[in-house]
Amino acid sequence: MxxxxxxxxxxxxxxxxxxxxxxxxxxxxxxxxxxxxxxxxxxxxxxxxxxxxxxxxxxxxxxxxxxxxxxxxxxxxxxxxxxxxxxxxxxxxxxxxxxxxPAKLFEGLEELSTLRPEVASAIDLLIVRELNGDVYFGAKGIDTLENGEREGWDRMSYRTSEVRRIAELAFRAAQGRRGKVTSVDKANVLETSQVWRDTVIEVAKDFPDVALEHMYVDNAAMQLVRAPGAFDVVLTGNLFGDILSDQASVCVGSIGxxxxxxxxxxxxxxxxxxxxxxxxxxxxxxxxxxxxxxxxxxxxxxxxxxxxxxxxxxxxxxxxxxxxxxxxxxxxxxxxxxxxxxxxxxxxxxxx
The missing domain is CATH 3.40.718.10 (Isopropylmalate Dehydrogenase)
Structure with a gap:
């Protein structure tokens, strides 16, 4: 070992x-x-x-x-x-x-959560975040425009193969839990998220025993504090996962x-x-x-x-x-x- x-x-x-x-x-x-x-x-x-x-x-x-x-x-x-x-x-x-x-509230620590005890006590979820793609690993730079103004840019992208492998892992994890995957994206605005959503739907066909729902990231952030007990496995990309996983940690009382x-x-x-x-x-x-x-x-x-x-x-x-x-x-x-x-x-x- x-x-x-x-x-x-x-x-x-x-x-x-x-x-x-x-x-x-x-x-x-x-x-x-x-x-x-x-x-x-x-x-x-x-x-x-x-x-x-x-x-x-x-x-x-x-x-x-x-x-x-x-x-x-x-x-x-x-x-x-x-x-x-x-x-x-x-x-x-x-x-x-x-x-x-994983984010689960330990019994006896309900008062440490920023949520009401009866809401916090229901938290038992797993966030599955893709780590090798998205804006963190895409091309990036800072340009100086003709008027002298600086412009920063970061490329967000996902290939089908990248989404497929993380989605398969999330569905397998859900099979060992409560059998539900919530895929978080922003497909109403981002083409990257549309590729993400389409691929997740295809992967779901191989896991008929797992329920799949889609949720826009802004709604997911709201639902994490409104009804966190409704989540089982949360599947999302690098940027959204970075934010949502830290939010989940606060919901259970401490990042520590x-x-x-x-x-x-x-x-x-x-x-x-x-x-x-x-x-x-x-x-x-x-x-x-x-x-x-x-x-x-x-x-x-x-x-x-x-x-x-x-x-x-x-x-x-x-x-x-x-x-x-x-x-x-x-x-x-x-x-x-x-x-x-x-x-x-x-x-x-x-x-x-």
Whole structure:
């Protein structure tokens, strides 16, 4: 079980350390974990946010456990040298095209949601976001017009093959859940979305046991706060998925509680190669203070065990331990508590 551990910047190393403690406590046989620099720390040590050594390690591994990247000291660097380019580079180089972000309210945390408790308690959804296309990877530039005015532009595009593979993954995920896919687009305005919608309709024919509905992105954003319990699997593109997944995290109370998986087509001996990370950022303002909440990172490790190594029982144990710790009142500062990073890790270990 070869794991590349990339702690990254800010609170990344702190929360990663707690996830490693949980993994070690499981005492799984054959685990080989190797660490490398990524992000701002990699730029300082190697001159690039994604050094060749780190990329080689990632390629030689069966899964990547990723902390966070982002360093204000790097904000003035050229775009290609900024820490955030590391995660985009890993997605592109390793073919990680599908981002899975589950959002479910933990029992007892209803009051933390910005929604009414009876609305928030119904949240149990999975956002499946395409990662390799859209405006993030399209051609882009800044032009100077004849009158001297600057104009920025980004090309949004999707090929049928790109939509098909992410749609198939979303429909398979729905088969293991409640059997419903909501495809989010803006087909009334964007030609890119029309290709998206037409392709999703074709893919749906291969999954007659899954119900499909289409929703424009503005309506989807509204329904996520009006009736989030109506969603099961939300399938969408890179840009819309980036926004909606963060909105869903607020609906369940804290961005510090949500894990994510970025998967590709490569198969390992045990499952699917993937990169696993909490959806929060590097939070440099609290780095080194032992106050970051590591639960999202610990839950990301659980997702890694499930998807890349086929360890369903162990993944479920971790998730149950986190839920029990939260139910017992163990809370980090992001959810109104006073438990420090290591203290949260201790609590999860005790319940494991």
């Amino acid at each position: 070869k794991i590349a551990l990339l702690p990254g910047d800010g609170i990344g190393p702190e929360v990663s350390a707690q996830a490693v403690r949980v993994l070690e406590a499981l005492d799984l046989p054959g685990v080989e974990m190797r660490t490398a620099d990524v992000g701002g720390i990699a730029f300082r040590n190697h001159g690039h946010p994604l050094p060749k050594e780190t990329l080689d390690l990632a390629r030689a591994s069966e899964a990547i456990l990723f902390g966070a990247v982002g360093d204000p000291a790097c904000d003035d660097l050229k775009r290609e040298l900024r820490p955030e380019q590391a995660i985009l580079g890993l997605r592109a180089e390793l073919g990680l095209f599908a981002n899975l972000r 509680l949500l894990a994510s998986a970025s998967l590709g087509e490569r198969r390992t001996d045990h499952g699917t190669f993937g990169l696993y990370e909490p959806i929060h950022g590097s939070a440099p303002d609290i780095a080194g203070k032992d106050i970051a909440n590591p639960m999202a990172m610990i839950l990301s490790a659980a997702m890694m065990l499930r998807h890349s190594f086929g360890c369903e029982a162990e993944a479920a144990r971790i998730e149950a331990a986190v839920a029990k710790a939260l139910g017992n009142g163990v809370r980090g500062g992001d959810i109104g508590g006073e438990a420090g990073c290591r203290e949260v890790g201790d609590a999860v270990l005790a319940r494991l």
